[in-house]
Amino acid sequence: MPRLSLSVLSALLAVTLPCAAGAQTPVRVEFWHAMNGVQGEIAAYARDFNRSQNRYEVVPVAQGSYRDLLPKLETALKTGKAPALAQLEFTQFPALAQAGQLTDLSGFVDDLPAALRSDIYPAVWKAGELGGKNFGLPWNVSVPVLMYNAGVLRSSPAGWTWTALEAAARKMATRSRRPLVVTAEAWTFEANVMSRGGSLASAGRPALNSPEALEALTQLTRMTQGGLAQYRSLTDVAGAAFDFARGQNVLVLASVANWNDARKIPLLSVGVAPFPCEKASACTVPLGGGTLVVPKGTPAAERAGAQAFWQYLMAPERLADWVRATAYVSPRRSATPLLEGWYAKNPQIRAAHAQIGRAAPRATTPDSGEWVPLVERAIEQAVGGKMTPKAALDAAQKAAK
CATH class of the missing domain: 3.40.190.10 (Periplasmic binding protein-like II)
Known part of the structure; x- marks a missing residue:
């Protein structure tokens, strides 16, 4: 033995x-x-x-x-x-x-x-x-999803592209209603980029200013500054929930795991659809x-x-x-x-x-966690009008390198 x-x-x-x-x-x-x-x-x-x-x-x-x-x-x-x-x-x-x-x-x-x-x-x-x-x-x-106020948007946005989302937001927008909620949150932004066939990483290195990232942030900035979207801080959960329930905001990018919490909001009928996909042939979502x-x-x-x-x-x-x-x-x-x-x-x-x-899967390189606040700062600066989307992403990319 x-x-x-x-x-x-x-x-x-x-x-x-x-x-x-x-x-x-x-x-x-x-x-x-x-x-x-x-x-x-x-x-x-x-x-x-x-x-x-x-x-x-x-x-x-x-x-x-x-x-x-x-x-x-x-x-x-x-x-x-x-x-x-x-x-x-x-x-x-x-x-x-x-x-x-x-x-x-x-x-x-x-x-x-x-x-x-x-x-x-x-x-x-x-x-x-x-x-x-x-x-x-x-x-x-x-997985990321598009949640919506089903009391305002009666038909499901399943199958929407980002182009369709912006067009629908334009039809729903009023003086008091900014349909899409925009947050400085890295994961849903990464999903936005990936749904266009892009990525925030290339060969293990940051690609925070990739063409698809610029396209995504440019659209979010355009919609925010044009009255089609409203920027919300990640710390303003209570205010965002209130405005979502009363229909001031109609669409929000979120995790499917947020569904249970959303259903607890009083007077809200919440719907869930797959994440918008701009390029069906190359569309994916980040885990x-x-x-x-x-x-x-x-x-x-x-x-x-x-x-x-x-x-x-x-x-x-x-x-x-x-x-x-x-x-x-x-x-x-x-x-x-x-x-x-x-x-x-x-x-x-x-x-x-x-x-x-x-x-x-998301990028799993040793410094990928450090990219998160850089991406979130770029979103905040762009939609807030402090920097152009390109300048904000270029600054994030430079800091990531």
Whole structure:
């Protein structure tokens, strides 16, 4: 019988000893997430997982938004107090992975059953990769959509191009109504660019002033300054919701995961359509959402617990429940048949989710996260009239390089 190496033996002991110790001493697996709105559902998943076995105790901790969570994780990594599992937005993990702060999970992924690996959309896997290695495990996946006030716009804008959207906004606009909401938000702007056949990255380098980016920002600026669109700060959620409900604004670019929140707005009948597509032959959408990572230095037993919990979350029936609760897209194809009844009641969400068939991961280079504020500043400066769209994007590109 071959002898086990000391490192392999240590890893095996780390995983098996908690079980031998019995249910009284489960390994604590802290999970930081950015899902404040559905933290009750996540707590329930953790509770059910903990009851299903006696090796691990998953402890979920809501940490605010993605933008709130990242600096907290960076601080925890410096102080040696990082959780065993954390949720990061797709553009956030590459810099940490490049800096050696995240665990390479490639071996774990390679050992997964083929039925699970192949059931997850390839673009979703790729969204958690850097340099050919897996640093992120998929879970919450979103696609961009065009939400609309169905009390004002009675027919669905499904199939609209950006040209059609501008023409429709011109017909709906009045002295008090600016139909389209424009925000300085990088992901929906990237979707705007990709829907025109363009990209904000080329060969791993920034392309923030690409022809398609200029075309997109020029249109948004033209519509804003011409009374067809209204700029809204990302911090002005309450005001935007109020104006959307009363019909001052009619169209908003958003994540499909915002659908549940939009439906809670009083006196609003909200509709959802796939994202506008300017060039059908080259149209795609960027994946949104986050990936689950294991910080570097996580003890073997905690890492095993984090991986076991992820596999628990990936069960098709659990993913179907997650989709119904959040409107996120399932990363696994096999969960879709379990959603037939729900889709029958929500056909617009079915159409929105179908976009995952033409979805692509966002740029995952170590500095891609730094492009986000540069893009958002360019949007703000252009639609606010402080700079021309070209000057704003050129400045962003120069800063990104």
